Amino acid sequence: xxxxxxxxxxxxxxxxxxxxxxxxxxxxxxxxxxxxxxxxxxxxxxxxxxxxxxxxxxxxxxxxxxxxxxxxxxxxxxxxxxxxxxxxxxxxxxxxxxxxxxxxxxxxxxxxxxxxxxxxxxxxxxxxxxxxxxxxxxxxxxxxxxxxxxxxxxxxxxxxxxxxxxxxxxxxxxxxxxxxxxxxxxxxxxxxxxxxxxxxxxxxxxxxxxxxxxxxxxxxxxxxxxxxxxxxxxxxxxxxxxxxxxxxxxxxxxxxxxxxxxxxxxxxxxxxxxxxxxxxxxxxxxxxxxxxxxxxxxxxxxxxxxxxxxxxxxxxxxxxxxxxxxxxxxxxxxxxxxxxxxxxxxxxxxxxxxxxxxxxxxxxxxxxxxxxxxxxxxxxxxxxxxxxxxxxxxxxxxxxxxxxxxxxxxxxxxxxxxxxxxxxxxxxxxxxxxxxxxxxxxxxxxxxxxxxxxxxxxxxxxxxxxxxxxxxxxxxxxxxxxxxxxxxxxxxxxxxxxxxxxxxxxxxxxxxxxxxxxxxxxxxxxxxxxxxxxxxxxxxxxxxxxxxxxxxxxxxxxxxxxxxxxxxxxxxxxxxxxxxxxxxxxxxxxxxxxxxxxxxxxxxxxxxxxxxxxxxxxxxxxxxxxxxxxxxxxxxxxxxxxxxxxxxxxxxxxxxxxxxxxxxxxxxxxxxxxxxxxxxxxxxxxxxxxxxxxxxxxxxxxxxxxxxxxxxxxxxxxxxxxxxxxxxxxxxxxxxxxxxxxxxxxxxxxxxxxxxxxxxxxxxxxxxxxxxxxxxxxxxxxxxxxxxxxxxxxx
Numbered sequence: 001x002x003x004x005x006x007x008x009x010x011x012x013x014x015x016x017x018x019x020x021x022x023x024x025x026x027x028x029x030x031x032x033x034x035x036x037x038x039x040x041x042x043x044x045x046x047x048x049x050x051x052x053x054x055x056x057x058x059x060x061x062x063x064x065x066x067x068x069x070x071x072x073x074x075x076x077x078x079x080x081x082x083x084x085x086x087x088x089x090x091x092x093x094x095x096x097x098x099x100x101x102x103x104x105x106x107x108x109x110x111x112x113x114x115x116x117x118x119x120x121x122x123x124x125x126x127x128x129x130x131x132x133x134x135x136x137x138x139x140x141x142x143x144x145x146x147x148x149x150x151x152x153x154x155x156x157x158x159x160x161x162x163x164x165x166x167x168x169x170x171x172x173x174x175x176x177x178x179x180x181x182x183x184x185x186x187x188x189x190x191x192x193x194x195x196x197x198x199x200x201x202x203x204x205x206x207x208x209x210x211x212x213x214x215x216x217x218x219x220x221x222x223x224x225x226x227x228x229x230x231x232x233x234x235x236x237x238x239x240x241x242x243x244x245x246x247x248x249x250x251x252x253x254x255x256x257x258x259x260x261x262x263x264x265x266x267x268x269x270x271x272x273x274x275x276x277x278x279x280x281x282x283x284x285x286x287x288x289x290x291x292x293x294x295x296x297x298x299x300x301x302x303x304x305x306x307x308x309x310x311x312x313x314x315x316x317x318x319x320x321x322x323x324x325x326x327x328x329x330x331x332x333x334x335x336x337x338x339x340x341x342x343x344x345x346x347x348x349x350x351x352x353x354x355x356x357x358x359x360x361x362x363x364x365x366x367x368x369x370x371x372x373x374x375x376x377x378x379x380x381x382x383x384x385x386x387x388x389x390x391x392x393x394x395x396x397x398x399x400x401x402x403x404x405x406x407x408x409x410x411x412x413x414x415x416x417x418x419x420x421x422x423x424x425x426x427x428x429x430x431x432x433x434x435x436x437x438x439x440x441x442x443x444x445x446x447x448x449x450x451x452x453x454x455x456x457x458x459x460x461x462x463x464x465x466x467x468x469x470x471x472x473x474x475x476x477x478x479x480x481x482x483x484x485x486x487x488x489x490x491x492x493x494x495x496x497x498x499x500x501x502x503x504x505x506x507x508x509x510x511x512x513x514x515x516x517x518x519x520x521x522x523x524x525x526x527x528x529x530x531x532x533x534x535x536x537x538x539x540x541x542x543x544x545x546x547x548x549x550x551x552x553x554x555x556x557x558x559x560x561x562x563x564x565x566x567x568x569x570x571x572x573x574x575x576x577x578x579x580x581x582x583x584x585x586x587x588x589x590x591x592x593x594x595x596x597x598x599x600x601x602x603x604x605x606x607x608x609x610x611x612x613x614x615x616x617x618x619x620x621x622x623x624x625x626x627x628x629x630x631x632x633x634x635x636x637x638x639x640x641x642x643x644x645x646x647x648x649x650x651x652x653x654x655x656x657x658x659x660x661x662x663x664x665x666x667x668x669x670x671x672x673x674x675x676x677x678x679x680x681x682x683x684x685x686x687x688x689x690x691x692x693x694x695x696x697x698x699x700x701x702x703x704x705x706x707x708x709x710x711x712x713x714x715x716x717x718x719x720x721x722x723x724x725x726x727x728x729x730x731x732x733x734x735x736x737x738x739x740x741x742x743x744x745x746x747x748x749x750x751x752x753x754x755x756x757x758x759x760x761x762x763x764x765x766x767x768x769x770x771x772x773x774x775x776x777x778x779x780x781x782x783x784x785x786x787x788x789x790x791x792x793x794x795x
Contacts, residue, residue, distance in 0.1 A: 037082035039068035046104035047076070047084060053099035054118070060092060079722070083107035090114040090135060098123055098141075106130070109723075114138055114159065122163070126150035126173075137161035137184070144188075149173040156203075161186040167213065170195050182206040186229065194218055194239075198225075210256065217241030223248040231256040231279065243267060243285070258282050258303060265355045266309070269293040276624050279303040281326060287355035288347060289314040300624040304328075308360035311347055312339050321623070331366040342368045342382060345402055346375065349385070352397030353416070358390050381405035383429075389413040396440075398423045410434040412454070420444055441465055591677060593670040596620065600630050609684075619680065627680035628665060632673070656728065660716030662739055662749040681747060683740035690735055705744060712746035713738055720748075 039047070044066055051062035051073075060074050068078035077086030084105045090112045097120035098113060107130050115138040124145035125131060132154050141163040149155070150173040161184055169192040174180070181203050190212035198204065199221025206227040214230070215237045222228065222245055233239050240261040246252070247267040254277040262280070265287030269275065275296060281303040288311030289304065302316060305326025315336030316322055331339035338344075346368055350359055362373025369377030376384035382403050388410055395418030400409065406427055412434045419442035420435065430451050437457035444461065447453055455461050599620035600607050607618040615633040622628065657663065668675040683689075686709060689701050701709075713733070720728040730748065737750040 037068060037078065037080055039066050039078065039082045039084065042104055042106075043067065043082070043084045046099075046101040047073070049099040049101035050087070053097045054089070054094050054113070055096040056089060056092075056094060059094060060089065077110070077723075079107065085130075085723075086110040086112075088112040090116070092116060094118060097121075098136075100124070103128065109133070109154075111135070121145065122148065122165070124148050124150070125152060129153050132156045132179075134158045134160075136163070139163050141165060144168055146171065147173060149177055152177050153179065155180050157182045159184045160188050161208075163188050165189050167191045170198075170209075170214075172197070175201065177201070179203050184208040185212070187211040190214055192216075194230075196221055198222060205251075214239055218243070218245050220245040220248065224251060225249055226251045226274070227254045228252065229254075229256045230260065232259045237261060243280070247271065253277070255279070263357055265351070266290055266293065269296055272296065272298075274298055276300040279323075280307065281305045281323060283307050284357050285309055286357055286360040287351065288312070298625065308357060310350075310355070310360055310363065311344070312337060319625075329360060329364060340366050340368070345399065346372065346382075348399035348402070349397050352399070353392045353394040356390060356392055359387070376408075378405075384408040384410075386410040387414070388434075392416055394418075396421055396424075396435075400424060401427060403427070405429055408432045411438065412436040412457075414438055416440060418442075591666040591668050591675075593668050593673055593675070596630055596668055596675055596677070599628065603630075603632060615674075620677075627682070629678040629680045631676040631678065633675065656720065658716055658719040658723075660712045660745075660747050661719065662747045678749070681739035681749075682742050683744060685736045686738040686740060686746065687735035689740070709738070709740070709744070709746040713748055716746075716748040 047062070047067040048065075051057040051060075051067075054062075056062040056073075056075075062073045062076075064073070067073045067076050067084060068082050072078050075087065075089040075092070076084060077088070079085050085107055086109055087102070087105075088110060091114065094113070094116040096118060098118060100123040102108070102111070102123060103125055106128060108128055109130055110133045111125070111131065112133070112135040114135045118136075118139040118141060120142060122136060122141040122144045124147050125134070126145075126147045127150065129151055131152055133156065135157075137159045138161065143166045144160070144163075146168075149171055153176060155177045156179050158180070159182075165188050167189050170190060172195065174183070175195075175197040178201065180201060182205065184206070186208055187210070190209055192214065193216035194209075194214060196219045198207065199219055202224070205225060207222075207225055208227070208229040210229040211232045211234065213235050214233050216239065218230065218239060218241065228249070230239055238260045239257075240263065242264040243257060243262050244264070244267045246255065246269070248271075249255070250271040251274060252272050253274050255275065256277075256279045258279045259282040262283040262285060264285065266280075266285060266289060268290060270292040273296075276298050277300065278293075279302075282305070285304075285307040286309065289309055293299070293302075294314045294316055299316070299320050301321045301323075303323035304314075305323060305328060307327075308329050310329055311331060313328070313330040313333060313335045331343050339347075343363075343366060346363070347355075350356065350363075353359070359373065362371070363375075364371060368375050368382060369380060374385060374387045374390070375382060376386070383405055384407060385400070385403075386408065389412075392411065392414035394416065396411065396416060398421040400406065401421065401423035404427065407429050408431060409424070410432070413436070416435075416438040417440065420440060422445040424430070424433065425445035425447045430447070432452045433447065434454040435458065436454045439460070440455070440458045441460035441463055442465065444453070444455065460466055597603065599622055600618045603616075603618055607620070609617045609619050609629060611617070615631055618630045618632065620628045620630045662681065663679045664676065665679060666677045668677075688696060689698060693700050717730065717733070720730060732750060733748065737748065738746050739749045740746055
């Protein structure tokens, strides 16, 4: 990439490489927005119908014949061909309906009617293959069209939350949305099972379907999801079966599965190296809490109450916020204190049977000889295990052979499969073994002659293993005969079942991804919007509240949930500190100075990321481990110019959002303090990788990476110039104002010199001077006489 001293002539001779893309982008911004084109007849007719149905003709002034010319209706975006590309009227107090003619807007990219009081059916949008974002949450739509999602191949984000739809299933047409990143449908009366195709959607990262009427097992193919809300299903039955599918979700960051009917043991969490928030409370889970969860370094919040989890109380690290409300079945209340060895031994036995709920209900405390259902002792020694008709599945664990004092083993009337471990024959005190009426197979061990052995009702005893039955419906719960160890007497059934089913579902997921890859690569050429953020610590919720349509909620929460909130709330956990929750007016996003002092260690020198002309940028870390960038203006040098830049940055970033623009998370106005809070970009500015790579022990950027960065910047600037509802000119686009994430994806930053371009392209007749950094201004923009520029400002 060329240095800033390269002359204009040399740049022109070398063509449109990455070195000229940035100055060219500024020049394109400087020429201003062209006069709006007349709307196409098709779009004009459709918008007239939409205006009347919404009541926007009166409420919003949509009462002219043309929605695009001479200027677009408020909340309507049009392109240069007169096609309607955006309808953005969220939180406007509208009380009408959404007309079915909206489907005729074939170039529509954004449909936002959230937080109004709209009623009637939500009409079909089938075939709108340019549509990328749908935000219709917080309305009163009575139903959703069966083919609503058909053919929406460019769709990236959907929010349907809090609409009283008539009961409807997760639609099969959703599988057509190969570009879908985020799907949110909380409290919308979804019913039935979760479909298997969700795991084959190549882009899907966030899937929120809390507070619905879903039931049945969860497919084991959801490996690609990062953010999953299944909590609080209503009615009966709820979501059920095993949660073994979690083990394959190696990208997961937030899992909310609370308030359902999930059963069985917790899976292996060792592969979930990004998980920070786990809520499993209010289910029927059993077995010990695995070390893979306790030792998870990324974990910041966990809720396990109101289950039948057993074994020692887990000793999570000091940085993990635990919901300690509800009922716990651990052997001792002290975290990390080991259970009695006899209890541990019985848990090994229960592992073969997949930690059955009926046993967990009756095994309380730390003494198996006082109140453990089915267990009898003599002088503190376990002498009898009697589990008749307990609905046991899985296989007989060889760990039973470790109970040297065992005299009686009764497992009759269950659905146990697999073979009888040969180790049982070595028990020196054994007198009775009753295995009748199960599904055991294979050769029996050679028990001593004085051992009474009952095996009737097992038609395959003495025979080879029968053909395996079909797997359960993707649940991976191993609860049907044949889902156990399959004759493996060396380990527990839980391990073997997890490996087998994990392999099957992994293969299915891989095949699905391969099958979708070609289509996905094509759809990536569309203009996707950035991810709709999920509500965890410091999040600007894109939901409006109360009677004021211009309200948003910012959460800076520790994640410490109390029991009631965790089990009943679909969206957020309750905070223990009232300072951590702020409800502010839209565009303000106010964050208290104390919160910012806390997350930056009181603006410590050790947290400085960089310094600019008007202040210092600090790294901050929230309670959940997420990092933020905190830009603190120096009050002594603020002046009018600095204050104008501060206001400009807020003004721009509250109006625009794109994956290639750095997101503003909030700001602080406290006395002389002027502070902006951004998302954290860990790889720093592009300038560091171009000019200072040796000082940072880095390699110079490869040509391919430079081109990728230039394209990312071009996408962000294109959004500012032509896709946003208003047109903005950046005027200071340079490597130090382009930031990189861990994936080296670039985002444009520093919007202090951004100015709004006039919609009619005419000059603003006020005195002005050029603003920006010379060398990074387009040569034509910098050289042109000020009086002839299409836009002038008063800077």
